[in-house]
Amino acid sequence: MILTGQEYLESIRDGRTIYVGKERIADATRHPALAGGARTYAALYDLKAANRDIATFEENGERYSMYFLQPRSQEDLRRRNRVHRLIADFSFGLLGRSPDAVAGNLTGLAMNSAYFDSEPGGNRTNVRSIYEYVRKNDIFATYAIVPPPAARNKDYYQSGGIQSPSLRVTAETDDGVLLNGMKMLATGAAYAHEVLIGNVMPLAPDQKKEAITALVPLNLPGLSLWARRPFNTEATRIFDSPLTSRFDESDCMLVFRDVKVPWERVIVHDNPALSRNIYINTPAHVLANHQCMVRFSSKMRFMLAMASKLTQMTGARDIPAVRELLARLAAYEAGLSAMVDGQIERCQPANDGFTIFNRRYLYATLNWAMENHSMLIDTLRELMGGGHFQFPASIDVLEDPELRPVFETLWNAGTHGAVERMKLFKLAWDLVGSDHASRATSYEKFFVGPAFAVRNYNFIYAPWDELHALVDDLMAQYDALES
């Protein structure tokens, strides 16, 4: 099934509990703080439906979204890459949790469902049926696979007999598990249908009950979504906040209070090691994070375009030092694109005849993006000068017959009119300095997990033996070379 935007909107009016502060929001699609995001996701579903060739595929007479394709060849990887690009370009790379993101995880888990049978507590059948369910119903899933920070204070919780706030199984019945506690940080949860809960960071062997990994509908009784402050209000205008108004995707802490999850939704139970290893020992992490880097490369193209447009507007573009800076940004952008394409060009075989993106190139790209996003944003900020602060608070000045002519005259800069200038600077600020932009800067640092985890992936997949042999072979040649 391929959902239309309207069908998608109706499907998320499902009675879920979203708190914004103490306010309970009954319908995210109609509330001023959240409706802009809902419209954007609906537009994405329409975009997909309108681009069947790129965005969908057929299997056994059924049509599915392309991001559920299980790749068996380099061409299949290209097909996945093309749908990610279509979606990422639509949001200028600013939506982290588009529906194609966690779809990569769920598809990758199903590609090596046998791994779930390799240890106790895994459930291969459920992995496969969940994959069939999400692709058949065109489900938008997000994930929350990190415990809350307070859970790390083990001494406090163990010695005081106090229950850790981390999500855990508190009871088991014939038909399912009862979950209590908290999980973070589900980006897009206000808009997704379902959430994958689990553990991407290692658990201690005694944390069996926290190993629970399951796909959970976001409207289950007892589950509440505690949103951070949304950046939109009734007063938000597209002109003043062109990116915030469309791409504020929400981030929610998930609070479970006696939430009953049926067994058929559970894929790992009571096995801490397995709950983490499923991402790495299946293609899940690789498929999902390739999408993240396609998205990041779309964002870099947008940032480069903005840098050039801003310097055109300020008149600085032809100054040699500024030109050199633009050249450097262009080189970064092209380099990042090449790193993304390289993941396909140097693709790797996986289990059971599947093909995956090159792992090392993928983790190198993630590391580059995580380390350099702030630098790119800061460069844009510098190129903007103080431009943003020189404009009125809102374009509503045009609605005032006295203010309008003053604004149009005094803010005019010759070749660029007042409104034209304000439009670009407002857009740039929404990319660089607004609340939405600032949140994105944290997102780019942490969406894969903390920096040391990203670097660890680069460490564990480096071919150290091969590299050591390079040095050892060279040193072994000394005697032969001297004789």
Ligand SMILES: Cc1cc2nc3c(=O)[nH]c(=O)nc-3n(C[C@H](O)[C@H](O)[C@H](O)COP(=O)(O)OP(=O)(O)OC[C@H]3O[C@@H](n4cnc5c(N)ncnc54)[C@H](O)[C@@H]3O)c2cc1C
């Ligand atoms: C906007 C946003 C959206 C997110 N969306 C999602 C999502 O949808 N799903 C999801 O599961 N997760 C998501 N995350 C990631 C996640 O929930 C955490 O924010 C992330 O794993 C980092 O954990 P933390 O925030 O508790 O930081 P901490 O772990 O407290 O880290 C704080 C700092 O301390 C450093 N640090 C901590 N421990 C060590 C150590 N042992 N060695 C070296 N340095 C260390 C970290 O590198 C970091 O710089 C999101 C994060 C953000 C910011």
